[in-house]
Structure formats: C-alpha cells, structure tokens
Amino acid sequence: MNLVDAGLYGVLVGGAVAVAAAVVLRGRARNVIAGLSVMAVGAFAAATGLAALAGMVGTGLVIPVSLPLVGGLDPLVLAPDRLGGFFLLLAGLVIATSALFGIGYAHGAAASRTGWTGFAVFAVGVALVPTAADALSFLLAWELMAIGSTVLLLADHAERQAVRAATMWYAVMTHLSFLLLVAGFGVLIAAAGGTSWSRMVTIAEPVASVAFVLLIAGFATKAGLVPMHVWLPRAHPEAPSHASAAMSAAMVKMGLYGILLVTLRLLPTGPSWWAVVLVALGAISALYGILQASVQSDLKRLLAYSTTENVGLITTAIGIGLLLHQSGQQAAAEVAFIAALLLALSHAVFKTTLFLGAGAVLHATGERDLDQLGGLAARMPVTALTFGVGALGAAALPVTSGFVAEWVLLQALIHTDAKADRLLAVVMPLTMGVVALTIGLGLLTFVKAAGIGFLARPRSEAAARATEVGFTMRAALVAAAGLTIGLGLIPGPLAQLLAGAVGATGIATSGLTGIQLGGLGTVILDPLVLTGLTAAMLAGIVIVNGIAARRHPRREVDLPWGCGGERTSPRMEYNATSYSEPLARVFGASLNTRRSVEIEHPEDAPLLVSGMVFNQETVDLVEDRVYVPAARLAQRLGDLARTVQNGSIHRYIGFSFAALLLVLVLVTR
Amino acid sequence: MNQHLFAQLIATITGVLLLTAILQIWGRSLVRSIGLLSVQGAALAALVLTVGLNAGEPQVWLVTGIVLLMKSVVLPAAMLRSAKLIGETRERPTTINPAVELIGAAGLTLIAYIVGVPLAGPDPDPARQALPVGFSLVLLGFWLLMIRRSAITQLVGFLVLDNGIATVSFLASGGLPLTVELGSSLDVLLVVLILGVLVVRMQRQQGHTDITELKELHD
Numbered sequence: 001m002n003l004v005d006a007g008l009y010g011v012l013v014g015g016a017v018a019v020a021a022a023v024v025l026r027g028r029a030r031n032v033i034a035g036l037s038v039m040a041v042g043a044f045a046a047a048t049g050l051a052a053l054a055g056m057v058g059t060g061l062v063i064p065v066s067l068p069l070v071g072g073l074d075p076l077v078l079a080p081d082r083l084g085g086f087f088l089l090l091a092g093l094v095i096a097t098s099a100l101f102g103i104g105y106a107h108g109a110a111a112s113r114t115g116w117t118g119f120a121v122f123a124v125g126v127a128l129v130p131t132a133a134d135a136l137s138f139l140l141a142w143e144l145m146a147i148g149s150t151v152l153l154l155a156d157h158a159e160r161q162a163v164r165a166a167t168m169w170y171a172v173m174t175h176l177s178f179l180l181l182v183a184g185f186g187v188l189i190a191a192a193g194g195t196s197w198s199r200m201v202t203i204a205e206p207v208a209s210v211a212f213v214l215l216i217a218g219f220a221t222k223a224g225l226v227p228m229h230v231w232l233p234r235a236h237p238e239a240p241s242h243a244s245a246a247m248s249a250a251m252v253k254m255g256l257y258g259i260l261l262v263t264l265r266l267l268p269t270g271p272s273w274w275a276v277v278l279v280a281l282g283a284i285s286a287l288y289g290i291l292q293a294s295v296q297s298d299l300k301r302l303l304a305y306s307t308t309e310n311v312g313l314i315t316t317a318i319g320i321g322l323l324l325h326q327s328g329q330q331a332a333a334e335v336a337f338i339a340a341l342l343l344a345l346s347h348a349v350f351k352t353t354l355f356l357g358a359g360a361v362l363h364a365t366g367e368r369d370l371d372q373l374g375g376l377a378a379r380m381p382v383t384a385l386t387f388g389v390g391a392l393g394a395a396a397l398p399v400t401s402g403f404v405a406e407w408v409l410l411q412a413l414i415h416t417d418a419k420a421d422r423l424l425a426v427v428m429p430l431t432m433g434v435v436a437l438t439i440g441l442g443l444l445t446f447v448k449a450a451g452i453g454f455l456a457r458p459r460s461e462a463a464a465r466a467t468e469v470g471f472t473m474r475a476a477l478v479a480a481a482g483l484t485i486g487l488g489l490i491p492g493p494l495a496q497l498l499a500g501a502v503g504a505t506g507i508a509t510s511g512l513t514g515i516q517l518g519g520l521g522t523v524i525l526d527p528l529v530l531t532g533l534t535a536a537m538l539a540g541i542v543i544v545n546g547i548a549a550r551r552h553p554r555r556e557v558d559l560p561w562g563c564g565g566e567r568t569s570p571r572m573e574y575n576a577t578s579y580s581e582p583l584a585r586v587f588g589a590s591l592n593t594r595r596s597v598e599i600e601h602p603e604d605a606p607l608l609v610s611g612m613v614f615n616q617e618t619v620d621l622v623e624d625r626v627y628v629p630a631a632r633l634a635q636r637l638g639d640l641a642r643t644v645q646n647g648s649i650h651r652y653i654g655f656s657f658a659a660l661l662l663v664l665v666l667v668t669r
Numbered sequence: 670m671n672q673h674l675f676a677q678l679i680a681t682i683t684g685v686l687l688l689t690a691i692l693q694i695w696g697r698s699l700v701r702s703i704g705l706l707s708v709q710g711a712a713l714a715a716l717v718l719t720v721g722l723n724a725g726e727p728q729v730w731l732v733t734g735i736v737l738l739m740k741s742v743v744l745p746a747a748m749l750r751s752a753k754l755i756g757e758t759r760e761r762p763t764t765i766n767p768a769v770e771l772i773g774a775a776g777l778t779l780i781a782y783i784v785g786v787p788l789a790g791p792d793p794d795p796a797r798q799a800l801p802v803g804f805s806l807v808l809l810g811f812w813l814l815m816i817r818r819s820a821i822t823q824l825v826g827f828l829v830l831d832n833g834i835a836t837v838s839f840l841a842s843g844g845l846p847l848t849v850e851l852g853s854s855l856d857v858l859l860v861v862l863i864l865g866v867l868v869v870r871m872q873r874q875q876g877h878t879d880i881t882e883l884k885e886l887h888d
C-alpha cells in the first residue's frame with residue numbers, strides 16, 4: 001500500500017468519523033470535531049491528489065461487484081490517474097479550507113446534525129469523483145456528492161422560504177445532470193462491453209458523438225454553463241457560506257473534470273465540431289456570467305454568476321486546446337490545456353477566499369446586499385484584506401493566481417497560427433475578443449465587490465456595528481488568500497506537474513519559480529522576479545512621497561461639494577447599483593433589467609417632489625425565457641392529466657380493470 | 670387418485686368458488702358477504718388439497734392448513750372485527766341497478782371463459798380445464814371493486830381477486846411451493862390488517878366509509 005491507497009482510506013475514514021461526530025456530539029463540540037474530521041478528509045484528498053499528480057500509481061481500492069441478473073461486472077475501482085489527482089488536490093484544498101471556516105462559522109441549521117452530516121458526505125463524494133476509474137464508481141461518487149450537497153442546502157428550510165425554492169431548483173438540475181450522465185455512460189458501456197475507463201477508449205463514431213452530447217450536457221449542468229446555470233445564482237446565496245465555497249470552488253470543478261475526462265481520456269479522437277461546441281458553450285457562459293455578475297448587488301449572487309464566468313473561460317480553454325490539437329499545433333494545444341487546469345485551480349482558491357469572505361461579512365453584519373454594506377475595511381481588516389486578494393485574483397491582476405492563469409490562456413491564443421485552418425481563423429479572433437471583454441468586465445465587477453463592500457462609509461446600521469470574525473474563520477481566510485498569492489508568485493513547479501497530467505512536453509519551470517512555455521518559443525513568465533522589480537521601482541516613489549508628506553503636514557480640507565454645508569451622509573455615496581448603472585444601460589437588452597422610478601408629491605403641490613423610490617431588478621434572461629415557459633408547459637400538461645385523474649377511486653380501478661381486460665383479450669387473440 | 674373422482678371434485682370445488690363470487694355481487698349484507706368469503710376460502714383450501722393429492726406433493730397438508738387458516742378463518746375474522754368496530758352491516762346504496770351488476774358479472778364470466786380456454790392449451794387435464802373459473806374470480810373481484818362503495822366491500826373485492834389469482838396458480842401449476850404460498854398469504858394478511866385500521870379511521874373521521882366521497886387530491 002503506497003501513499004495514494006493510504007490517502008484514499010484516509011478520506012473514507014475521515015468521512016466516517018465526521019458523520020459519527022456530527023450524529024453523536026452536540027453544540028460546540030460537534031462543530032469542532034466534525035469540522036476537524038472534514039478538514040482531515042480534505043487534507044488526505046489533497047495529499048493523495050498531489051501524489052497521484054506527481055505520477056505515483058497505486059493499486060487503488062478495488063471492490064468486486066456482481067449483480068444476480070447482470071452477472072460479473074468490472075469491479076469498482078478507485079485509483080486516481082494524474083488528471084484525477086490534480087482535481088483531487090484542488091478539491092482537497094477547498095474542502096480543508098472551507099471546513100476550517102465552518103468550525104467557527106456554522107451556526108443554526110448549518111451546525112445541526114443534518115448540516116454537518118451533509119457536509120461530510122458531500123466532502124467524501126467530491127473527493128471520490130476524480131478517483132473513480134470506472135463509470136459505476138464515478139456515478140456512485142457523483143450521486144454521493146449530489147445528495148450531500150442537497151441535504152446541506154436544505155438544512156435551513158424551516159427558517160427561510162427561499163431555501164426551499166433554491167433547493168428545488170438545485171435538486172431538479174442536479175438530477176437532470178445525473179440522468180444525462182447515466183444515459184451517456186450507458187451508451188459508452190453498451191458499446192465498450194464494460195464499465196472500466198480503460199475499455200472505453202476504442203469507441204467509433206456515431207456512438208461516440210451521441211455519448212459526447214449526453215455527457216457534455218450532463219457535465220455542463222453540474223459545471224453551471226449557460227443555459228444550465230440557473231441553479232447557481234439560487235443555490236449559492238442560500239447555502240451556508242462554507243458550503244457555497246465548497247460547492248462553487250470544488251463541486252462545480254467536477255463538471256469540468258468530467259468534460260476533460262470525456263475529451264482527453266475516454267474519447268480523445270473526436271471530430272472538430274466537438275471542440276467548437278465547447279468553445280461556444282464556454283464563451284457564451286463567460287460573457288453572460290460576467291455581465292450578470294457586474295450588475296448584481298447581492299454579494300453571493302454576484303460570486304455565483306462569476307463562477308459561471310470562470311467555468312466558461314475554462315471550458316473555452318479546453319475547447320481551444322482540442323481545436324489546436326486537431327489542427328496539429330501541439331505546442332499551443334498543450335499550453336491551452338495547462339491554462340484550463342491553472343484557471344481551474346486559480347478559480348478554486350480565489351473563489352474560496354471570496355465566498356468565505358462573503359460568509360465572514362454575512363456573519364458579522366447579517367447582510368449580503370452590497371448596497372447595505374461599506375466601511376468594513378476599518379472594522380474587519382483581515383476579512384477586507386483577504387477579500388481584496390480574492391478580488392484581485394478574480395479580476396486577474398498580478399501577484400495572484402488569476403493573472404498567471406489568464407496570461408497562459410492568452411499565450412495559447414496569441415501563439416496560434418490561425419492561417420493554418422479556416423475554422424481556427426474564425427474561432428480564434430472571436431474567442432480573443434470574448435476573453436478580453438470578460439477580463440475587462442471582471443475587473444469592473446470585482447472593483448465593485450471589494451470597493452463598495454469594504455471601503456467608504458457604512459451604508460447601514462448593521463455594517464457600522466460589524467466586528468472582525470473569530471480565529472478559525474480568519475485562519476481559513478488567510479490560508480485561502482495565501483494560496484491565491486502563492487500560486488500567483490510561484491506558478492512554475494505546479495505548471496510542470498500539470499504538464500505531466502495532460503502529457504505536455506514543452507512546459508518547464510523557468511528559474512526557480514517562473515513558467516516557461518517552451519513549445520511557443522521562449523515565452524517566460526516569472527512573477528516573483530517581476531514583483532521584485534516592481535517593488536523596487538515603487539519603493540523609490542514611496543520614499544519620495546514620504547519625504548514630501550513630512551515636509552507638508554496634513555491639512556484639514558472642507559468638503560468642496562457640500563454646497564457650503566457639511567450635510568454628507570452615506571446616502572450620498574456611490575453604491576453597487578449606481579456603480580453598475582452604466583453597464584446595465586449598455587447591456588440592457590441582454591441583461592433583462594427592469595427598473596422603476598416612483599415619485600411622490602406633497603398633497604397640495606403636485607409640481608414639488610417629496611420623495612423618490614428607485615427600484616431595479618435583473619431577471620435572469622435564460623430563466624425567464626426558457627425555464628419559466630417550460631415549467632408553464634409542464635403545468636398545463638399536468639392540468640390536462642387532471643381531467644383523467646379526478647380523484648375518484650372507482651375511476652382508477654376502472655382504468656386498471658380496462659387495461660387488464662385489454663391485455664387478456666390481446667394475449668389470447 | 671381416481672381421475673374421474675378428481676375431475677368431479679375439481680368441478681364441484683370450482684363451482685363453489687364461482688357461486689360464492691356471484692353471490693357476493695348479488696347480496697348487500699356485509700356480514701353475509703364476509704361469510705361467503707370464508708366459504709370461498711374453505712373451497713380454495715379444498716382445491717389445494719385435491720390438486721396436491723393428485724400431484725402427490727409432500728407438503729400438501731401443510732399448505733392446505735395455511736390456506737384454510739388464512740383465507741377461511743383469520744382474514745374473514747379480521748374483517749368482521751373491522752365491520753363491527755365501525756358498526757356497518759349493509760352496503761351503501763349504489764347508483765347501479767342490481768340486475769345490471771349481475772348481467773355484468775355474467776358477461777365477465779363469459780370473457781374469462783373465452784380468454785381462459787386457449788390458455789389451458791390443447792387436451793387439458795381437469796385442473797387446467799377449470800382455469801377460466803380462476804380468471805372469472807379475478808374479473809369478478811375487480812367488478813366488486815368497481816361497483817361497491819363501502820370500504821369493507823372494497824376489501825372483500827380485493828380478497829376475491831386474490832383468491833382468483835391463487836386459484837389460477839394452483840390450477841395451472843398443480844400446487845404452489847410452500848414458501849411462495851406462505852409469502853403471499855402473509856402479504857395479503859398484512860394488507861387486510863392495515864386496511865382494517867384505515868377503515869376504522871375513515872369511519873371516525875367522516876362518519877362513513879364511502880370511498881366515492883374521497884375525491885380530493887392532495888400534494
């Protein structure tokens with residue numbers, strides 16, 4: 001038994017201990033012991049993942065199965081390969097951090113027996129999905145993950161109505177995903193004659209395309225790609241924040257792992273339209289997600305839409321990689337795949353930071369509406385700093401992992417020889433435009449999230465009374481933010497490991513820490529050196545500034561816009577809605593924004609204004625135009641069925657009776 | 670066993686089974702209905718005994734005992750108890766004319782015959798020849814479910830249906846294995862006990878057990 005096998009046992013045992021602790025213990029002890037056990041699950045998963053990513057191969061856990069009617073099946077095998085190892089590492093890091101946060105954060109329903117049990121089951125499920133080496137154990141782990149997260153989400157249903165609606169959406173979409181996967185894997189299993197991944201690599205065309213469509217639809221639903229993203233902006237805000245972090249950063253990635261599994265491992269020789277489908281899905285999701293995020297004022301809803309955006313970017317990178325691979329530009333294709341994996345890990349760490357930060361804000365103020373926040377930087381310095389780091393990552397700015405990942409993606413796009421292929425000549429420039437627009441809007445969005453939320457003066461009583469959160473929550477925030485910066489400064493070693501996972505050859509560590517994309521000429525990024533140089537240059541400016549400040553001490557300046565008075569109030573500040581108003585105007589058609597202004601007049605003077613109410617809401621276009629009509633159609637069909645099914649028992653018996661007579665007559669005819 | 674005697678016995682017993690079912694449809698008294706059910710159960714036990722002895726099955730006495738106990742004693746007793754608890758003795762008046770009910774029953778018996786004869790196969794033995802009786806019991810049980818309103822008679826109909834299934838299986842297979850018979854008997858017992866409780870609760874809540882009044886659908 002080597003490290004990989006031992007780690008897998010560790011994950012299972014940790015999960016069992018967590019469930020036992022959640023059931024047996026109560027109060028504070030439950031939070032601590034169950035939380036630490038789930039942390040252990042995460043730690044074991046991360047260690048196992050790292051070992052597998054580095055190329056260690058274990059025998060894995062092999063569970064022989066046989067069903068009475070089907071006969072001997074391939075055994076259930078849990079043995080991660082290098083790609084699975086990467087996603088296991090990612091999931092492990094996220095789970096460990098969010099469990100640490102949960103120890104201090106979980107209260108009410110999230111700290112209940114159900115809440116912690118759901119979290120533990122969910123954590124084990126997420127960790128097992130990338131270790132599966134056959135379709136059956138993959139689906140089992142997948143369903144474990146789905147059930148755990150649904151229970152976790154539903155924990156607070158008694159208190160808040162919105163939780164029930166959100167869970168309903170989530171449960172429906174997650175089951176849709178599961179059904180599509182069962183159908184897709186069913187097609188593959190029937191064609192391959194077994195459930196093991198290793199049997200499925202030789203599947204020929206029409207069957208492969210059918211399986212591709214079914215599986216990609218299923219995985220896209222879990223990953224939250226448009227138009228199957230509707231559960232994300234509902235489920236993430238309503239879940240407890242450590243669960244939102246784990247769901248958004250780890251579970252959604254399993255959908256991406258599935259897409260990579262299908263396109264790289266199971267069906268590696270697909271036609272080029274597969275790649276175009278992926279690029280289109282990804283590009284639409286990226287744009288739509290960031291547009292929606294840019295106008296949201298609910299912090300967690302904003303983060304949920306940003307998840308759709310990032311997943312879209314990653315899917316685009318995968319699609320570009322496939323497209324380049326098919327046109328024979330191997331070096332650029334490998335860079336694109338590396339970019340996809342870097343984006344995935346980068347999103348995992350910064351989105352964990354952001355969701356945990358949002359959780360800390362929610363914990364301290366009870367608010368997640370940006371229009372009610374503000375002024376938290378002074379009151380919650382650690383949260384503000386770490387959230388800022390996460391926002392830098394989400395905006396893809398330097399010293400964070402987001403910058404490195406998007407830099408690598410852009411290198412793949414720039415270094416493509418688009419003239420070689422007509423398809424590439426069309427797809428590449430469009431993708432470049434989408435990625436550039438997405439990055440720009442992302443910057444605006446996260447300036448809003450961090451700036452409106454944490455700077456300026458508090459916009460509500462709750463924000464004014466906020467205090468810094470407890471030690472475990474701060475520790476989790478610092479850990480997640482530290483990972484974001486660490487990956488941003490020292491990306492080289494990780495990139496080299498990832499190169500092994502996708503079978504790339506040209507990627508190497510440059511110097512100690514940088515990335516060298518060898519296949520594209522000498523393209524090198526060394527953030528540590530760059531940061532050092534920048535810091536050295538900035539140091540000069542800071543010194544000059546300091547000297548100047550000492551020479552001219554600070555003067556009190558009266559506010560120039562107070563109209564001579566001092567009547568400034570937080571209501572005069574820019575808030576989230578006003579900040580994003582230009583965006584809502586420019587992209588109004590695709591955002592489906594509804595706004596209303598009501599003006600109140602005094603009774604005796606209809607020309608004077610005594611008050612104004614401004615209301616703006618953004619209804620998800622896809623939900624409004626696709627899902628609501630579909631639900632209405634189902635409702636109408638259900639009403640039709642009611643004329644047949646009127647509640648009379650005699651009528652029901654009559655139906656069975658008639659059916660029986662019909663069958664008897666037909667059989668003996 | 671003498672084949673002539675065997676044929677006579679089968680004919681008599683299946684005759685009793687069919688007659689009791691028809692009388693169920695004719696009558697309106699709940700107590701008599703349950704009594705008829707007990708007679709039908711006894712006839713079924715006799716059928717098991719006859720078929721089993723003819724086939725020379727070793728466990729025939731045990732199976733006969735179980736069937737007699739369940740179908741003729743335990744189930745009717747349980748139903749009688751429910752009926753006493755709710756204090757109903759007569760079927761509630763229906764909208765269907767009794768003559769129509771009987772004509773319907775006759776029609777169903779004909780259908781059962783038409784359907785059952787081909788299933789018996791070419792040149793059947795006396796047991797297989799009687800298969801249509803089993804089918805007609807199933808159909809008549811269904812018919813009872815259709816035309817009756819009281820919850821107790823619904824139970825009666827269900828049990829007639831079950832007796833029909835048992836009859837078909839005994840006649841077609843020449844005796845059931847012990848475990849299968851045991852399993853299905855316990856199943857039916859459980860259903861009757863649960864429904865007995867439900868019937869009493871219906872009576873308590875609504876003052877009657879008319880199932881046509883149970884029309885409201887709930888989520």
